[in-house]
Amino acid sequence: MKYSLRIARDEVSFTLGLISIIGWSVAEIPQLITNYREKSAEGLSITFLLTWILGDLFNLFGCWLEPATLPTQFYMAVLYVVTCGILTAQALYYGHIYHRLKYNKRQHKDPKPNKLLAPVEVIPGGGDIGGKQVNDAERSNGSDTFGGEHILSSPIPLPEIPRSGSLERELYYMSARSLSRSHTPMAGSVLAQRMNYASLHAHNSIEEPLLGGLESRQSTRPPSIKTTLCVVSVMSFLGIYNFHRSADSKLYSAFKSQNEGVVIQVGRKLLQASRMVGGGQLQEKDFEESLGIGSFLGWGMAVLYMGGRLPQIFLNIKRGNAEGLNPFMFIFALVGNATYIASIVVSSLDWSRIKPNLPWLVDAGGCLLLDTVILYQFFYFRHCKPKENKLGHYNASLDDQGIV
Numbered sequence: 001m002k003y004s005l006r007i008a009r010d011e012v013s014f015t016l017g018l019i020s021i022i023g024w025s026v027a028e029i030p031q032l033i034t035n036y037r038e039k040s041a042e043g044l045s046i047t048f049l050l051t052w053i054l055g056d057l058f059n060l061f062g063c064w065l066e067p068a069t070l071p072t073q074f075y076m077a078v079l080y081v082v083t084c085g086i087l088t089a090q091a092l093y094y095g096h097i098y099h100r101l102k103y104n105k106r107q108h109k110d111p112k113p114n115k116l117l118a119p120v121e122v123i124p125g126g127g128d129i130g131g132k133q134v135n136d137a138e139r140s141n142g143s144d145t146f147g148g149e150h151i152l153s154s155p156i157p158l159p160e161i162p163r164s165g166s167l168e169r170e171l172y173y174m175s176a177r178s179l180s181r182s183h184t185p186m187a188g189s190v191l192a193q194r195m196n197y198a199s200l201h202a203h204n205s206i207e208e209p210l211l212g213g214l215e216s217r218q219s220t221r222p223p224s225i226k227t228t229l230c231v232v233s234v235m236s237f238l239g240i241y242n243f244h245r246s247a248d249s250k251l252y253s254a255f256k257s258q259n260e261g262v263v264i265q266v267g268r269k270l271l272q273a274s275r276m277v278g279g280g281q282l283q284e285k286d287f288e289e290s291l292g293i294g295s296f297l298g299w300g301m302a303v304l305y306m307g308g309r310l311p312q313i314f315l316n317i318k319r320g321n322a323e324g325l326n327p328f329m330f331i332f333a334l335v336g337n338a339t340y341i342a343s344i345v346v347s348s349l350d351w352s353r354i355k356p357n358l359p360w361l362v363d364a365g366g367c368l369l370l371d372t373v374i375l376y377q378f379f380y381f382r383h384c385k386p387k388e389n390k391l392g393h394y395n396a397s398l399d400d401q402g403i404v
């Protein structure tokens with residue numbers, strides 16, 4: 001009776017783990033599609049992505065080295081690395097390669113820089129001169145779309161402004177993120193029309209150099225990235241230290257387990273799967289060695305994953321919208337994390353099993369809560385946020401500049 005209950009529990013746990021795997025394997029697809037459509041990954045916080053990458057690596061090695069984690073947890077860790085790798089590659093492509101290629105192509109086709117550019121050309125329907133970047137800026141500056149055509153919010157017909165190649169480049173590299181950081185109005189807005197070219201140059205600190213991204217981001221947003229790197233270095237140092245201390249006993253137990261047909265710890269994972277599906281219990285001694293490097297990496301992972309949600313939440317607040325983010329990524333993450341927790345808890349409620357899995361449980365629970373906040377932001381920005389009227393927006397903007 002107890003034996004069949006054990007089998008049932010293991011099977012339910014395994015099924016929940018599989019649902020979690022499915023949830024996570026599709027989770028990033030909506031965001032990939034959004035980025036593809038917008039030709040940009042601007043909606044995604046860089047720090048969020050960075051913490052995901054690092055968290056995924058911590059998770060992978062943590063699961064690998066932590067015998068008490070489930071086999072499905074390890075497979076998921078591999079899956080995370082793959083999917084996050086794709087998302088990162090895409091973000092890098094749109095942030096650093098795509099617009100450069102497009103610009104080069106345009107230059108190739110039409111080597112002479114545009115001498116005159118009417119405002120309506122500054123904000124093309126998308127995908128033109130860094131279309132997405134300008135479009136984002138346009139949205140956050142209150143311009144609108146009527147009858148499928150982008151027009152400036154200003155009811156006043158704007159004069160054409162003379163432009164040089166480098167000004168064109170400035171507009172090209174200007175992004176929503178940089179604009180959200182600055183009170184400086186975007187080029188093409190009423191205020192920007194008032195500024196002359198020299199003053200635009202003086203404001204070039206607001207440029208988001210998508211082509212040379214990292215350097216300038218480091219100078220404009222030092223604390224978040226530096227803090228992340230700092231935390232990671234400290235943890236890596238402690239990890240290596242911890243690893244050295246536990247290496248001997250780990251190696252000893254790994255080699256000792258060769259007698260049981262397990263050569264490396266991944267082998268032990270697979271064996272663990274078959275033992276568990278077969279209703280067998282892992283030996284208590286397997287958990288005794290749990291609180292070593294695996295658990296340490298697990299806690300590092302939890303801090304990174306949960307910490308990574310905060311910059312995304314703050315970025316959304318700062319921009320006053322969640323544009324460029326796909327809510328379905330967070331819905332699937334919610335499902336993935338909920339079933340992840342359930343798969344562990346259903347498997348066993350013994351403290352000896354829960355304790356080594358604690359970092360993974362805390363992480364999934366914490367991310368679940370933080371994702372609920374992000375989903376609430378989507379809802380709030382769409383349905384509750386008071387709509388800015390165009391004129392009001394400009395007044396606020398002029399007010400910001402101390403002009404009115």
Ligand SMILES: NC(=[NH2+])NCCC[C@H](N)C(=O)O
Pocket residue numbers: 024052053056080081083084305306333337363364367368
């Ligand atoms: N690249 C990934 N999808 N990683 C998975 C992260 C899982 C983690 N619990 C979170 O919600 O953040």
